[in-house]
Each structure stands twice: as structure tokens, then as C-alpha cells.
Amino acid sequence: MSTAPVTAAPGRWDEQRTFEELGRPLHDLTFCVVDLETTGGSVGDGDRITEIGAVKVRGGQVLGEFQTLVNPHTSIPAFIAVLTGITNRMVADAPPITSALPAFLEFAAGSVLVAHNARFDVGFLKHFAREQDIPWPDFEVLDTVKLARHVVSRDESPNHKLSSLARVFRSGTTPNHRALEDARATVDVLHGMMERLGGLGVHTLEELQGYSSKVASAQRRKRHLADHLPHAPGVYLFRDDRSRVLYVGTSKDLRRRVRSYFTASETRSRIGEMVQIATRVEGIECATPLEAEVRELRLIAEHKPSYNRRSRFPEKVTFLKLTREVWPRLSIVKRVLADDADYLGPFSSRSAAESTLAALHEVFPIRQCNDRLGRQPSRSACVLAEMARCLAPCDGSVDLQTYAAVVRQLQDNLKRRPDDVVELVNAKMAALAEQERFEEAAAHRDRLASFVRGAARTQRLSALTRCPEIVAARREEDPSAGSGRRARWAVHVIRRGRLAAAGVIPAGTDAVAYVDSLRASAETVLPTVGPAPAASAEESERILRWLESPGVRLVDVVGEWTCPVHGAGRHHL
Structure with missing residues (x-):
């Protein structure tokens, strides 16, 4: 899995940038600005459209206008008639929505749909399209209200109503709750905001759709840092002037993703600071998206970047251990030893391990003390024995055979089928709920959930860890192919839960020979102790998700990759 890093160098142009990566220039696009008048504010309450108005513009020029009244076949409320000036008499001879909507969709075809509060207008249009079984065109939608929230400050306007914005941008049309006039005013507002944002480096639809005032102009000026990253899956690392890693991320398209930090709606203040x-x-190109995800996890664990919040400390995990001694007990430990004990985990937090421990102690009355006990201990019992929550081997209340039988039952629930724990805790929850002791029932629910998650995770990771090697392939899209997407076979070699190699079979290459070569060059992975995978638990879980995804074909499995049929996974689901 070795690939050379690609570093973005400011001010250099090694290749002509494509139209796709630059985005679609605003002056080349056709926008259809639409406005509706309706009988009310909710299509779900049966409100209908009474008027459709639209203006089609490109490069600041009006290409055409569309306006029609619509017969709603229902009475227009008096207050709506006063607001809009549209009366029942005016719409009596107007076309119904079954005629008006297809005519509008034909007018708007091929445009970017724009509306002031687009959720309202587009929601009505989509509803009536569904009602008429008309396929909704794949419109891209731009909402001038959302954009205005980032462009127009409270000092300029007390709100973002169309009438207020029309005054800010000196619209030639005053909004009056008639569809065409309001659409014309929205055109002026849209052009005013585009002009303002053009001075901030926003020149494409992608940049306009993702614009956020929280992205500082100094941040936007750093767009060149992404210029030389490839259109390929991989990992990117933001570095400071001392070459320290600030942030690590992954993407199926490195250049497009990194550009979004400078031009898109990146509103996280800490990322803006970063x-x-x-x-x-710095970009590291990867053969497949899975390899990129794995590299991201490993680099975060290695560098522990201050601006990454997750995955920085994969070593901080805990396990639940069933000890191997005369009188076994459960304990929480930080690592797995080669001591032939049974382990559950890893748990990402100690609290999850403690919750699981409490659930198990509810069901299995094995001892909870930390002392080492001989075959014939002779000491007084603790309060747990008096509460019948411990078999009390310390005072001779139980013999070795009886205690061992309870331990075997516990082992079976940990490793194979957790039915005893699930059934007993569920019964307690039901009894508490019946008594309306809901907080106590919720506590038992949370303990049970922690146990089931932990047991399912252990069984899944253990199954993968026991496998010396799994080779699998899946047909995936090539992100570097641009709009002419083509499929290729991505191959991964997994050894004991760790990604050992990744590659893509080149076109025209003998697939068997390629896979053999990939296996020969894959990383050597030695066996680990217990259920702990050879990688971090998070890496192994990412690999499992890929292995279980649709379309994956197992090329070869060395060893046995199986999970218990009646394991914890069925309860987890």
C-alpha cells in the first residue's frame, strides 16, 4: 500500500484544469426564477396554486417570462384575495394545474431553478407533479433566502423577506404578492448577491450553492493549495508552516474535496481556523476508497492532529476479561494477554465496559471481589452474598463444580449465544416498566445495549482476526474518469483483520496473475493474541463493512471466516 505523496504547490500549473473541476461559471448558466401564489401555506392541508410566474435569465439578460393564473377548483380565502389581489372571479376561466404545470416545466427545462424560500415553491410544484404522475425533472435548486442569510447582514436589512432585499439591492420591481412581479424582484436580488459575491471569488454555481459568510476571504484565497491534487481517491493532510499535521481527511476525489474547504459551506469554526x-x-493517492479510509485512520493515529476529533487514540480501548483461575471472575483490563482467558471487546470507552459488566453481573452471580482465592477459601462473605447476588465461594457456600457450570454458561453467552442475558434483562425491564419505574428500566436497557454491542463486535472482529487471509474484489466506479464513469475491479488483501494490500486490476490485464502479484507483495501480518485484531478495531470494522457491502466477491479465504449463527449480531440488529 505504498504510494507517493502529491503536494500542492502554490502558483504552479502543471496541467490545464478541466471544466468539471473549475465548476460551472455563473455567467454561462440559465436560471429560471419562479414564484407561486397559493390559497394557503401548506400543501399538506389541501392548499392549491393560484398563479405561477417565472423569469428565465442567463448572463444577466432576460431570455423569457412565464405567467399564468391557475384555477384551484376551490374557493380562495378572503384574506389571501386581499393579500394577492387574486379573486375567485379572476381564476374562474384560468387553466387548471394539470395544464399549467406541464407548461411551466417545459419553460423551465434545462435551467437551474431559483426561488425565494424554495422549500415552499418547489414543494408545491413537486406535490402536483406527483399528483399528475409527471416525473420531476432533475432540477438543481438555489434558494435566495438561504443565500441572503450569508450575504446580507442585519445592519443592511432587519430580515430576509423579498421586499426587504429588493430595497437593499434597488430592484426595479417592487414585490406585490403577484407571481411574475415577485419573480422579477427575485431576479434583481439574485443578480445583486452574485455581483457582491463575485468580488469574494465566487464565480461558479458550486461555489454559490455552498457559499457561507463564515468562510473568511483569507480562507478563500488559499484555493490554490488544492490545484495540484489529483481527481482520485486518497488522503489529504493539512500542514502548517512547520510541517506539522493539522488535519487529516479522506475523499473519493482529493482535489474536489480539498477545494471545498476554501469555497464551499464549511461552517465549522475550528476547521476555518485550521x-x-x-x-x-499534502495528498496521498490511494488505489481504492477503502485504502484511503484505512490510511486516514492510521495517519490520524500516528500524528494525532489537533483538529481531528475522532480516531486519534485507537490505543485507548478496554476489554472485559473472564479470568482463568480456580474461581474465575470478570474484570476490566486495558490489553489482551496470552493467558488463555476469555475477552469481550474492545470497548471504545470504559463506561461502556462498566455497563456491560453490570449487565453480566445481573445474570451470573459469580464473584466480584478482586482477591485471588484458593481451592478451599475460608473467609467471611461480603454483602453481595447476603443479597443473593454472588455464589460466595469465599466462605464455602458453593462447590467448584457448581461454580464452574455457571462460568461455562457465562462463556457461552459471551462467545456464542447471549440469550440468557437478553431474556433475563428484558424480563426485568418489562417488570419495572409495568411498575412505572421507567428510569430503572432505562438503566437496564442501556446495560443490555452495551453488552449486545460489545458481544456482537467481539464475535465479528474475532472471526476476521482468526482468518490468515481474505482476498475480495468488487466492481467500483473510477472517480478519475469524470463524467464518463467506467467500472473497474478493486481488489483488497486482508490479513488477520488488517488491510495488507489494495489495488485495481488494469484493463486488459490477466486478473488471476494480477491478484497473485498483489498477494505476493502484500504486508506480512503476524497473529495477534485473543480477539484483538492486527489493526485498530475501527480499521477492522471499516474492512468488515466493505466485505459485507453489495457486490463484493470473495476471491479466496485462507482459514475459516464464520460467526455464530445464534450470536449477538441478531439481537444487535
């Missing part, structure tokens, strides 16, 4: 500190972006 981008301002960054002086370069």
Missing part, C-alpha cells in the same frame, strides 16, 4: 493556519496540503 485552514487559516495551513500553508500547504
Whole structure:
């Protein structure tokens, strides 16, 4: 899995940038600005459209206008008639929505749909399209209300109503709750915001759709840091002027993703701060998206970047251990030893392990003390024995055979089928709920959930860890192919839960020979102790998700990859 890093260098152009990566220039696009008048505010309450108005523009020029009244076949409320000036008499001879909607869709075809509060207008249009079994065109939608929230400050306008924005941008049309006039005013507002944002480097539809005022202009000026990253899956690292790693991320398209930090709606304040500190972006191209995900996890664990919040400390896990001694007990430990004990985990937090421990102690009355006990201990019992929550081997209340039988039952629930724990805790929850002791029932529910998650995770990871090697392939899209997507076979070699190699079979290559070569060059992975995978638990779980995804074909399995049929997974689901 070795690939050379690609570093973004400011001010260099090694290749002509494609139309796709630059985005679609606003001056080349056709926008259809639409406005509706309706009998009310909710299509779900049976409100209907009474008027459709639209203006089609490109490059600041009006290409055409569309306007029609619509017969709603229902009475227009008096207050709506006063607001809009549209009366029942005016719409009596107007076309119904079954005629008006197809005519509008034909007018708007091929445009970017724009509306002021697009959720309202587009929601009505989609509803009546569904009602008429008309397929909804694949419109891209731009909402001028959402955009105005980032462009127009409270000092300029007390709100973002169309009438207020029309005054800010000196619209030639005053909104009056008639569809065509309001659409014309929205055109002026749209052009006013485009003009303002053009000075901030927003020139494409992608940049306009993702614009956020929280992205500082200094941050936008760093867009060149992404110029030399490839259109390919991989990992990107933001570095500061001392080459320290600030942030690690992954993407199926490195260049497009990194550009979004400078031009799109990146509203996380800490990420904005990180981008301002960054002086370069390093990219590591990967053969497949899965390899990129795995590399991301490993790099985060290695560098522990301050701006990454997750996956920085994969070593901070805990396990639940059933000890191997004369009188076994459960304990929480930080690592797995080669001591032939049974382990459950890893748990990502100690609290999850403690919750699971409490669930198991509810069902199995094995001892909870930490002392080492000989075959014939002679000491007084603790309060747990008096509460019948411990078999009390310490005072001779139980013999070795009886205690061992309870331990075997516990082992079976940990490793194979957790039915005893699930059934007993569920019964307790039901009894408490019947008594309306809901908080106590919820506590038992949370303990049971922690146990089931932990047991399912252990069984899944253990099954993968026991396998010396799994080779699997899946037909995936090539992200570097642009709009002419083509499929290729992605192959992964997994050894003991760790990604050992990844590759893509080149076109025209002998597939068997390629896979053999990939296996020969794959990383050597030695066996681990107990259920702990050879990688971090998070890496192994990412691999499992890929292995279980649709379309994956197992090329070869060395060893046995199986999970218990009646395991914890069925309860987890």
C-alpha cells in the first residue's frame, strides 16, 4: 500500500484544469426564477396554486417570462384575495394545474431553478407533479433566502423577506404578492448577491450553492493549495508552516474535496481556523476508497492532529476479561494477554465496559471481589452474598463444580449465544416498566445495549482476526474518469483483520496473475493474541463493512471466516 505523496504547490500549473473541476461559471448558466401564489401555506392541508410566474435569465439578460393564473377548483380565502389581489372571479376561466404545470416545466427545462424560500415553491410544484404522475425533472435548486442569510447582514436589512432585499439591492420591481412581479424582484436580488459575491471569488454555481459568510476571504484565497491534487481517491493532510499535521481527511476525489474547504459551506469554526493556519496540503493517492479510509485512520493515529476529533487514540480501548483461575471472575483490563482467558471487546470507552459488566453481573452471580482465592477459601462473605447476588465461594457456600457450570454458561453467552442475558434483562425491564419505574428500566436497557454491542463486535472482529487471509474484489466506479464513469475491479488483501494490500486490476490485464502479484507483495501480518485484531478495531470494522457491502466477491479465504449463527449480531440488529 505504498504510494507517493502529491503536494500542492502554490502558483504552479502543471496541467490545464478541466471544466468539471473549475465548476460551472455563473455567467454561462440559465436560471429560471419562479414564484407561486397559493390559497394557503401548506400543501399538506389541501392548499392549491393560484398563479405561477417565472423569469428565465442567463448572463444577466432576460431570455423569457412565464405567467399564468391557475384555477384551484376551490374557493380562495378572503384574506389571501386581499393579500394577492387574486379573486375567485379572476381564476374562474384560468387553466387548471394539470395544464399549467406541464407548461411551466417545459419553460423551465434545462435551467437551474431559483426561488425565494424554495422549500415552499418547489414543494408545491413537486406535490402536483406527483399528483399528475409527471416525473420531476432533475432540477438543481438555489434558494435566495438561504443565500441572503450569508450575504446580507442585519445592519443592511432587519430580515430576509423579498421586499426587504429588493430595497437593499434597488430592484426595479417592487414585490406585490403577484407571481411574475415577485419573480422579477427575485431576479434583481439574485443578480445583486452574485455581483457582491463575485468580488469574494465566487464565480461558479458550486461555489454559490455552498457559499457561507463564515468562510473568511483569507480562507478563500488559499484555493490554490488544492490545484495540484489529483481527481482520485486518497488522503489529504493539512500542514502548517512547520510541517506539522493539522488535519487529516479522506475523499473519493482529493482535489474536489480539498477545494471545498476554501469555497464551499464549511461552517465549522475550528476547521476555518485550521485552514487559516495551513500553508500547504499534502495528498496521498490511494488505489481504492477503502485504502484511503484505512490510511486516514492510521495517519490520524500516528500524528494525532489537533483538529481531528475522532480516531486519534485507537490505543485507548478496554476489554472485559473472564479470568482463568480456580474461581474465575470478570474484570476490566486495558490489553489482551496470552493467558488463555476469555475477552469481550474492545470497548471504545470504559463506561461502556462498566455497563456491560453490570449487565453480566445481573445474570451470573459469580464473584466480584478482586482477591485471588484458593481451592478451599475460608473467609467471611461480603454483602453481595447476603443479597443473593454472588455464589460466595469465599466462605464455602458453593462447590467448584457448581461454580464452574455457571462460568461455562457465562462463556457461552459471551462467545456464542447471549440469550440468557437478553431474556433475563428484558424480563426485568418489562417488570419495572409495568411498575412505572421507567428510569430503572432505562438503566437496564442501556446495560443490555452495551453488552449486545460489545458481544456482537467481539464475535465479528474475532472471526476476521482468526482468518490468515481474505482476498475480495468488487466492481467500483473510477472517480478519475469524470463524467464518463467506467467500472473497474478493486481488489483488497486482508490479513488477520488488517488491510495488507489494495489495488485495481488494469484493463486488459490477466486478473488471476494480477491478484497473485498483489498477494505476493502484500504486508506480512503476524497473529495477534485473543480477539484483538492486527489493526485498530475501527480499521477492522471499516474492512468488515466493505466485505459485507453489495457486490463484493470473495476471491479466496485462507482459514475459516464464520460467526455464530445464534450470536449477538441478531439481537444487535
